[in-house]
Amino acid sequence: MTDTNDTRPHMPLGLAQRGYTGVIQQLSARQAGSALSDIELESRLIELGFVEGARVEVLHEGLVGRDPIAVRVDSITIAVRRREAMAIIVA
């Protein structure tokens, strides 16, 4: 397991390349600039399993602007746009 999370730099999942794996450190909806309110965006992300400590892997990306991305969150795969994924801080 990667216990090096403390040493890895924190970054938003929205900037991650395909193949990136990491662990969610925190959610920060204010950074995302989504059309949703901060509370709504955070709620939705949690409801899809994006909580602190969950392992994520960027499996696929779209063609235009490499957007959206398909993210493996523990045992499921979720498609999100990079804009919303900016709210997910990983390391």
Added chain:
Amino acid sequence: MELPLLHLALVGTPNSGKTSLFNALTGSRQKVANYPGVTVERKEGFFVTPLGRQVSVVDLPGTYSLRGRSPDEEITRDFVLGKASGEAVPDLVLCVADSTNLRLTIRLLLELKRTGRPMVLVLNMFDIAARRGITVDVERLAKELGLPVVTSIAVRKGGTADLLRLTDEVSAKLAAEAEANSWRALSVAELRATQREADRIIADCVSLPSRPDTWTARIDAVVLHPVGGLVVLALILFVMFQAVFAWAQPLMELLNSGFDALGEFVHATLPAGLLQSFLQNGVISGVGSVIVFLPQIIIIFLFILLLEDFGYMARAAFLMDRIMGGAGLHGRAFIPLLSSFACAIPGIMATRVIDNKRDRLTTILIAPLMTCSARIPVYTLIISAFIPAKDVWGFINLQGLVMFGLYAAGIISALAVSFLIKFFMLRDYAPAPFMLELPDYKMPRLKSIVIGIYTRAKMFLVRAGTTIFSMMVLIWFLASFPQPPAGATEPAIDFSLAAIIGKALEPLLAPVGFNWQIAVALIPGMAAREVAVAALGTVYAIEGGKEAAEQIGQVLATKWSLATALSMLAWYIFAPQCASTLAVIRRETGSWTWMAVTFTYMLVLAYAASLVTYNVAVALGAG
């Protein structure tokens, strides 16, 4: 003493198998498919438990929480909380989980517990979990959650036996337990805490192998490749439309000659007169000319059902998200729009999964531009009459190519309309987020495909027997009466009401190249698009005289110019020729205005497109 009806409700995250379970319990045939957001309505069914208890069970749209963010989720929330008008709260909630993916369901379940409703956790898809080597300590899970837990395999015979037994057990001791409802929308902190709690329970009770579904990963590597994925999507659509033409041809010819033979038979056995004309021209030439298209309808549904059951739809939505976003469409709009290829009505209903009101409205407005299966008869008829069946580049059927072009024209104009709506009406628009679960692929199940096709084929035939038939009777009547005066030399139909009406409308439609026969066919065609084909069949059959057992396609080829044919195709890409679609738009938007808007804009587009097509074609010498 007869026990009162026991009320069950199926609640759970999307795509966990609630509807499959509902079908297994009640023997119904509600739509099941492998993507989130299939069920958008509440459906009630009934069954009897092994111990003889009468049960009513309600299938609900899937949801991740009780917050009710979109119209489908609101239905579930209102039902569970007992807010739905005239509904009692369910006696027992069956919380249905996909056993391979418990995190989200257990969190939902912890939230549901606050409603105070008695509840059972159903670990569905247990076969898949077992195959993957996932083991669940069911007893421990039940203890941790404080409620009964049962496994089930909704799609296997006898896969719900344990659930049935448990229902009997639980219902026997229900009564007194009515707890107070302490549910309120969870704050972000509470939500997070619930998810943590759920994760803890899962860590204690479930052992996951570190082996994800390798098949899904392998297929996705190709299908979701940024470039390869789009190529695959285009290929699938292309093969689909080619198949509609190429594969259906032999069967259609068989049906065609069957109806011809029937027509001949009626002609030969019955004495000449009204009855003979009614059966031969009205029923056989009219309704028969529509039924001939059954093979094509079946093929298009076969493709769509296979894609849905396999799990491709959500992938297609992923691939198309940014491309559709460019036209101002919501990512979740893709599946409703693709369903509209079958029929706009379920497509418009499926927009309920879209949370943003304006995005939903835009999708509803453009859904009728997708080429629905009712246009297939019109397109096929005209294409086979006017486009030569030769191959281009050796392997592409030219007729199939034109068909593909018509579908493409529908899609492109839908995107264009959406773009204009966003540009002119919703300027302050910020793109709504796209978040969609991509389910693991599942082998399509023969039984569900067969049932799916059977249901659709039956619907088509019932329509042919009711709507289309009654329109045909009307058309035949209009085209046959009044009868010509004795000694008249012109064709009999020239004296009929149909000719009078058609000729009155002709000046309006002459600029787009339509003759009076088309004008007559367009009016009943408002009821349903296929009717136009049937109406043309009848009008030309009557006009052609008693011996004319010719197929309608051959008749058209001699009576219409190529320009008229192309203009008719252009008309049908856009024309709002379907009363049921308009009625659904009115219901789903809750307003007559939007229905009127749809009708008007489509009619204007249809007229404009036909006008341009006709005049260009005439200028190029096809008049």
